[in-house]
Structures are given as structure tokens and as C-alpha cells.
Amino acid sequence: MSRSNPRVLSTLERAGGFASAQEVYRLMQREGESIGLTTVYRSLQSLVNDKIVDVLRRDDGEAIYRLCGEAHHHHLVCKGCGDTVEIEGGAIEKWAKMMAEEHGFRDVGHTAEIFGLCAKC
Amino acid sequence: MSRSNPRVLSTLERAGGFASAQEVYRLMQREGESIGLTTVYRSLQSLVNDKIVDVLRRDDGEAIYRLCGEAHHHHLVCKGCGDTVEIEGGAIEKWAKMMAEEHGFRDVGHTAEIFGLCAKC
């Protein structure tokens, strides 16, 4: 068993609390941190076990890791340039909670993303 | 461009309208149908394009294909048993439209899923 490398967590934080393993790895590389991809995966895995981060899936199946407990937000992503805007999602929270109740689900989380073309593209 | 092989759709139906590409393929093999994995993928892809099935993700990232009605809807997925409920998402539509406008995005789509534990799990 391995514990999480603290630099992985701090990088995930710096990435806005929302990134894939590959992205965390590339980010650390770019910042000159010496770390292996394996360690990034292992650290994220262990953070998930410890319930410090959540894992969800992108549309293409890539796993994305998200800090839990953080103010929860969503993303508006440009299909053209990849630019991302964090947006507030109070409406979604309420919707998710309502739908869950209505169908007898508990312990629910959710994902929501909006994608389109930004003003520049 | 390729059109969907009708046997793929009928197999997906027989599988309960809910299966991964690999499962559809294995099922067809077991039933003695001669078909290539590539064709299964292509057919499912094309059914998705035609909005005859939609695609979601298992926890392990594998894509699962599911027959669906025509109305745009979202899913409430049980993390325990994989059970899925189609839910209505009018609130999301409005939210997405609003957020897009606010940030100058156009031509937007969105994804939203709720996951949790169903009453049985």
C-alpha cells in the first residue's frame, strides 16, 4: 500500500481542483517536478480511497479527479480552443437533489458540463 | 460513412437494451453470428449519431450503449447495481442556455448525470 505524494494533491489543487491523471502529470512536468506517471496514478488512487478526492469520467472515458468538499462548481468548455470557464451551478444542485429524492436515491453526486464555441472561436 | 448493421441493434435489444460494445460482440459470437468487433463499434457509433441509442460510462470507463426514447433526457445511475432511470432535465436546459449567454458562448450542448445509491442498494 502506498500513501499519496503530497505534491500530487497540491498540484490538483492548483489545477482548480479538477483534472485528469495525465493532466496532473503533465502539469507537474511542466513545473519541473520530478515525478513518475505511476506515482501520480497511485497517489490519486489513494486520495480517492481516503475520500479526499472524487473520481468521475469525461465523455471520452478518461477519469477526472476532483477535490471533494471544495465549493462545487461546473465548467463551460470551448470546443474550439479548449478554454474553460468555471461557472456556478446552484440550479443543478437543487435539481440533482430533487431528482434523487423523487426516485429514492441517496448519497448522490453529479456531473454537468456545458460545451460550445466561445466568443473568439 | 457506414450505416448500422441491423443485427447489432437487435442484439442490443435482446441484451435488455443496455450493454457495452464488447458485450454485444461477445453475445453475437456466442449466438453464432459472424461479425467483426470493428463493425459492432461502427454500428453502435452510428446508432448514437442517429440518436437511436445513447452512451454512458461505467465506473471503469467502459462505454455502455443504451436504447432510448427520442426526448432529450438525463440519467440517474445507481453506483451499486448500475440501474438507470431516465429523468427530465428542463431545469438544466435553461441553466445551460443562461450560462452560455452570460459568457458569450454559442452552439452549446451539455451533459449532466446524477449518480448515487438506489433504494435497493
Next chain:
DNA sequence: GGTGGAAATGAAAATCATTTTCATTTGTGC
């Protein structure tokens, strides 16, 4: 300080779903 074992690390190989390539087959209109 040295020593032994457990935990952490990372490079490289393995895995697995999915996509791409490309040569072959099938179908259709002429």
C-alpha cells in the same frame, strides 16, 4: 554510524477498450 526491512518510487511492459488502416468483399445501378 550501521543494518534490516517496509514503504515509495518510476521505467518499462502488460492490459484493455477503442480507433484507425487498409485490403477484401458485397451490393447496386448501368
Next chain:
DNA sequence: GCACAAATGAAAATGATTTTCATTTCCACC
């Protein structure tokens, strides 16, 4: 029959993730 487009599938490529395994780092204890 003939040409040509679409469909097919085997095999290779891709890309994320996991596994393997040899090496390094860390401690606790002497």
C-alpha cells in the same frame, strides 16, 4: 458482366490505466 461505392473485418495503432519489478528512501532499533 462491370465499375464503383459502401460495408466489412483482421491486424496494427492509440491512449489511458495497471502491473511488474528492481531500485531507492525512510525509519526504528541496535
